[in-house]
Amino acid sequence: MTEYNQPLHHITPSGKYRNWRKHRLQAIALGAAYKRLGVGFQKKAERVFVCSRRIDFTKPQDDQLGSTVVNRYGCKDRLCPGCQSxxxxxxxxxxxxxxxxxxxxxxxxxxxxxxxxxxxxxxxxxxxxxxxxxxxxxxxxxxxxxxxxxxxxxxxxxxxxxxxxxxxxxxxxxxxxxxxxxxxxxxxxxxxxxxxxxxxxxxxxxxxxxxxxxxxxxxxxxxxxxxxxxxxxxxxxxxxxxxxxxxxxxxxPRGRGFAVDEKVIFALAYTLxxxxxxxxxxxxxxxxxxxxxxxTESKMDDLDVYIWMEQPDVQTADYYLHEETAFNTKL
Ligand SMILES: [Zn+2]
The missing domain is CATH 3.30.70 (Alpha-Beta Plaits)
Structure with missing residues (x-):
C-alpha cells in the first residue's frame, strides 16, 4: 500500500540526501525578496514562488539505493538554490x-x-x-x-x-x-x-x-x-x-524558514x-x-514515477506523495 501522507526524504542512487524542503523554503525567501524589489522583478517573483512545488521521482528499484528526479517544475532562476543545485x-x-x-x-x-x-x-x-x-x-x-x-x-x-x-x-x-x-x-x-x-x-x-x-x-x-x-x-x-x-x-535562517536581503539579490541579479x-x-x-x-531519444515513456507535491494553495515546503503514474502522464 502506498502511504500518501508521508514526508519526502530524497536519497539519490549514489546515497546523497537532497534537502528539497530547504531548497523550497529558500525559494520562498527569494521570491519574497524579488517581490519587495518591485517593478521589473514581479515576473521573477511569481516564477520563483512556485519553483519545485512538484517533483517527479523514479520509483526506487530493489537493486537501487535511492531515486532520481525525472522532472522538476523549477523556475530556472540563477539565484534559486534548488535550481542552482x-x-x-x-x-x-x-x-x-x-x-x-x-x-x-x-x-x-x-x-x-x-x-x-x-x-x-x-x-x-x-x-x-x-x-x-x-x-x-x-x-x-x-x-x-x-x-x-x-x-x-x-x-x-x-x-x-x-x-x-x-x-x-x-x-x-x-x-x-x-x-x-x-x-x-x-x-x-x-x-x-x-x-x-x-x-x-x-x-x-x-x-x-x-x-x-x-x-x-x-x-x-x-x-x-x-x-x-x-x-x-x-x-x-x-x-x-x-x-x-x-x-x-x-x-x-529565520523562524522556520529563511530570509534574504533584497539589496544583495538585486546586486547579484543585476550584475550576473x-x-x-x-x-x-x-x-x-x-x-x-x-x-x-x-x-538520442531516451525511453522515458515506460518509466513509473512518483509525483510529490506541496499542498495546493499553501506554501508550506512540505511535500506529499500525490500520485503514482507513468512518466509523461499529465496531471
Ligand atoms: Zn528554482
Missing part, C-alpha cells in the same frame, strides 16, 4: 565526462587548479569589475606564455558575499591542463607562482592584486592507472561546477545578468558539440 550537479557530470574524454586523448597531461581574484568590491562598481575580470581572463588565455603552457582549460565565475562587510568577492576558478613538455626544462615553458601572478597583474593592469593561487592536482594514489574519478579531481571539478553564488552565503558563468577552451567546446549531436 540541480544545475551544479548537471555541470559536474558534464565536466567530469569532458575531462574523462580529454584524459583518454592526452593521458600524460597534468591538471592544475587556478584561482584568480581581484580585491573585494562594493555593489556600486561590481558590474564593471566583473566585466574587467572576465576580459582579464580572456586576455590571459591569449598571452604567449599561457598558450605555450596550457593545452586546454575550463573556467567558472563565482561571486561570494560577506554579510559582515557588505562586500562582494568575484573570482575565477579554472582547471588548466598542461602537456608534459610544460615541465620539461629544455623548453622553458614552466611558470613559477610569481610569473603567474605577474601575468595576471599585467592583463588586469592592476598592481594592487597581491594574490593568485595555483596548485597542481595530484592524482589519487589508487588512480595512477588512469582512473580519473579521483577524489582530488572530483573536488576540483565540483568547485568549478558550483553555480556562481553559494546560497549559504546569502540565505539566513547575461553573463557566461562557465566557459571552455577549444578542445572542450568541440567535445561538447559532439556530445550534443549524439544525444
Amino acid at each position: 540541480s544545475r551544479s550537479r548537471k555541470n559536474f557530470m558534464e565536466l567530469m565526462q569532458l575531462y574523462q574524454r580529454y584524459h583518454e586523448a592526452y593521458p600524460g597531461d597534468r591538471a592544475a587548479m587556478l584561482t584568480l581574484t581581484i580585491p573585494n568590491v562594493s555593489v556600486s562598481t561590481m558590474k564593471e569589475e566583473l566585466s574587467a575580470l572576465l576580459t582579464g581572463f580572456r586576455k590571459l588565455t591569449r598571452r604567449k606564455p599561457f598558450e605555450h603552457a596550457v593545452r586546454a582549460w575550463f573556467r567558472a565565475l563565482e561571486v561570494s558575499y560577506n554579510p559582515n562587510t557588505g562586500l562582494y568577492h568575484p573570482h575565477i576558478h579554472a582547471l588548466l591542463l598542461f602537456p608534459p613538455h610544460y615541465f620539461d626544462k629544455q623548453h622553458n615553458y614552466y611558470l613559477k607562482h610569481q610569473q603567474w601572478l605577474k601575468l595576471w597583474q599585467q592583463v588586469m593592469r592592476r598592481t594592487d592584486i597581491k594574490h593568485l593561487d595555483i596548485r597542481m592536482l595530484k592524482p589519487h594514489p589508487q588512480d595512477i592507472t588512469g582512473n580519473v574519478k579521483s577524489p582530488v579531481m572530483g573536488k576540483a571539478i565540483a568547485e568549478i561546477a558550483k553555480y556562481a553564488t553559494k546560497p549559504a552565503d546569502i540565505f539566513m 545578468k547575461h553573463r557566461r558563468l562557465i566557459a571552455y577552451s577549444k578542445v572542450f567546446r568541440e567535445y561538447r558539440r559532439e556530445n550534443k549531436s549524439q544525444i
Whole structure:
C-alpha cells in the first residue's frame, strides 16, 4: 500500500540526501525578496514562488539505493538554490565526462587548479569589475606564455558575499591542463607562482592584486592507472561546477524558514545578468558539440514515477506523495 501522507526524504542512487524542503523554503525567501524589489522583478517573483512545488521521482528499484528526479517544475532562476543545485550537479557530470574524454586523448597531461581574484568590491562598481575580470581572463588565455603552457582549460565565475562587510568577492576558478613538455626544462615553458601572478597583474593592469593561487592536482594514489574519478579531481571539478553564488552565503535562517536581503539579490541579479558563468577552451567546446549531436531519444515513456507535491494553495515546503503514474502522464 502506498502511504500518501508521508514526508519526502530524497536519497539519490549514489546515497546523497537532497534537502528539497530547504531548497523550497529558500525559494520562498527569494521570491519574497524579488517581490519587495518591485517593478521589473514581479515576473521573477511569481516564477520563483512556485519553483519545485512538484517533483517527479523514479520509483526506487530493489537493486537501487535511492531515486532520481525525472522532472522538476523549477523556475530556472540563477539565484534559486534548488535550481542552482540541480544545475551544479548537471555541470559536474558534464565536466567530469569532458575531462574523462580529454584524459583518454592526452593521458600524460597534468591538471592544475587556478584561482584568480581581484580585491573585494562594493555593489556600486561590481558590474564593471566583473566585466574587467572576465576580459582579464580572456586576455590571459591569449598571452604567449599561457598558450605555450596550457593545452586546454575550463573556467567558472563565482561571486561570494560577506554579510559582515557588505562586500562582494568575484573570482575565477579554472582547471588548466598542461602537456608534459610544460615541465620539461629544455623548453622553458614552466611558470613559477610569481610569473603567474605577474601575468595576471599585467592583463588586469592592476598592481594592487597581491594574490593568485595555483596548485597542481595530484592524482589519487589508487588512480595512477588512469582512473580519473579521483577524489582530488572530483573536488576540483565540483568547485568549478558550483553555480556562481553559494546560497549559504546569502540565505539566513529565520523562524522556520529563511530570509534574504533584497539589496544583495538585486546586486547579484543585476550584475550576473547575461553573463557566461562557465566557459571552455577549444578542445572542450568541440567535445561538447559532439556530445550534443549524439544525444538520442531516451525511453522515458515506460518509466513509473512518483509525483510529490506541496499542498495546493499553501506554501508550506512540505511535500506529499500525490500520485503514482507513468512518466509523461499529465496531471
Ligand atoms: Zn528554482
